[in-house]
Amino acid sequence: MAGLSGGTGKTIVSLALARAFRRAGRVVAPFKKGPDYIDAQWLGLAAGRGCSNLDPFFHSREIIRSVFYHKSAGADLSLVEGNRGLFDGMDERGTCSSSELARMIDCPVILAIDCTKMTRTVAAVVQGCAGFEPGLNLAGVILNRTAGERHRSVLLRSMETYSDVPVLGVLPKMGANPIPERHMGLMSDQEYDGAGHLDRLADLAEEWLDLDGIAAVADAAPNFGPAPAPVFPGPAAAKAARIGYVHDAALWFYYPENLEALEHAGAELVRVSLLDGEPWPEVDGLYLGGGFPEVFAERIAANRPALDYLHSRAEAGMPIYAECGGFMVLCDTLEVDGASHKMAGVFPLGTAFCPRPQGLGYTEAEVVEDSVFFPRGERILGHEFHYSMCVSDGAADLRHGLRMCRGQGSALGRDGFLHRNTWAGYNHIHALAVPGWANRFVAAAAAYGKGGGQ
Known part of the structure; x- marks a missing residue:
């Protein structure tokens, strides 16, 4: 159509x-x-x-x-x-x-x-x-x-x-x-x-x-021809780590292949929420996708146990990967309609929701610092669509993993802020376009689960 x-x-x-x-x-x-x-x-x-x-x-x-x-x-x-x-x-x-x-x-x-x-x-x-x-x-x-x-x-x-x-x-x-x-x-x-x-x-x-x-x-469509190779070639790896992913009305932007790639790489996925108040189970890694945290900012801010859990696990070196809305949750504050809401505080940054898009379209970026998710020098294709922006002057002084070659990113042509083993920014990826991401995420989570967090 x-x-x-x-x-x-x-x-x-x-x-x-x-x-x-x-x-x-x-x-x-x-x-x-x-x-x-x-x-x-x-x-x-x-x-x-x-x-x-x-x-x-x-x-x-x-x-x-x-x-x-x-x-x-x-x-x-x-x-x-x-x-x-x-x-x-x-x-x-x-x-x-x-x-x-x-x-x-x-x-x-x-x-x-x-x-x-x-x-x-x-x-x-x-x-x-x-x-x-x-x-x-x-x-x-x-x-x-x-x-x-x-x-x-x-x-x-x-x-x-x-x-x-x-x-x-x-x-x-x-x-x-x-x-x-x-x-x-x-x-x-x-x-x-x-x-x-x-x-x-x-x-x-x-x-x-x-x-x-x-x-x-x-x-009447033409015959498709021979069957292509599987989406994920080879047998799935044995379960090696538990990775929680936030899936609720606030954060739910996940390509199904991203979750499937993690499972194929050996992750046991556990669904958690920022909104329901239920305690989170112990996991070895966390994935925070995009969504609409600005719509639920007051409810998210009121869930201090979940936000404190995010902060403490980030400080402990747990692998945490956050895209767009998830990045906003990991910042210090989220401003909506003039009201400031306290978030997890992993990064000393504030984001503010704006009436017009602040980043829209495909992105191309270069990894400029090694992390548990990407090696230095890798080229990443992604996309962004966000109405919020960083409003903190300190963004330029933070460690970042991406130099944006195409797209806005978070600040000054940068994205992928780094804190210990946490990666967060506005850039979205598709796992099939970044084939090593899932394996590295699961390996880092498995190492953390065995006491190897840094």
Whole structure:
């Protein structure tokens, strides 16, 4: 599922299709193109099955095909939601675009078009897209945000007259987005029960979309060819360490492959929360992903046992890896709407939530100091999307592990603040793009668990 740009409705269409096919008894394997946690989470909820990301910036064609093939196992249909416009990539050649991803996995494309204030022009746009890039299989279009029967009639006649690309459905304008949004996109399902709204989207799909025609497009996809290598080659290592990972409404941005990589490397994963007040079990390492700590800052600040545990374990040399929201929790304070909330205090820094993004997009960085997670000299591809920023003058004086070659990072082109065996910053990684990270994390946790913490 692709669009002409961001905001054309392809996410809503993808959710509607995933839910409708699931209700019809089909097993749907969902995927999201690009670095995205929120849409992927909703796609997984709609399909009732975990969603993986496919990203040509992070991953080679071989890795992408492996993830797609193996995560589709046992499914009747695989649904990939693109991002931005179909041909929009990192340069004028469309590098890392949704169309490039479609070619990598030999996947037919259905284009969702926002038809607001357009009729015949839609046919011209579709024909232009169909012939724009060699090797693209534009198998159909969905006409979105149509204004009424007359509008739909002119659109359909125009497509029949001027285009040979089939129309696989039309959708009327919706009065409001069925899933609330906030600064990073759709609101998290961790905070909002969207099951009923997903079912209403499925109702919409069943009424307005040609589900049989869309399923036929998937069925007619080219043969995938020989099975690629497994996502994680070789047998999983024996369990060597317990690693806790914070997963609650405040922090929940984890690529499934990051957790799978840790397990494959020998980690026993233990889920913990900053919000429920339950005591944390003893672990050998901690992983704090991104999320929305600014929304729950008061509740996090009130959970002093968890914050004190983080601080004491960092001082004891436990391996702790924190990304974005997790980094904010490890700082001294978090400022939201003028109120300052006391956090774990591992780093003598404050972060403040801002009305506009402070870092957005892909990142490239060089490791400039050895740590238990990365060796000096390694090049890391990642991404960042944060509305907060460091507000402490002392950031420049702290040890840091990354020099940002592309992207903002935390301060002065730096990221990956270091304190003993704690690493924290705004940069997100995908484990399949940094293949040694999981093994090193587990090894460090195992050493700590045996009394080898530094």
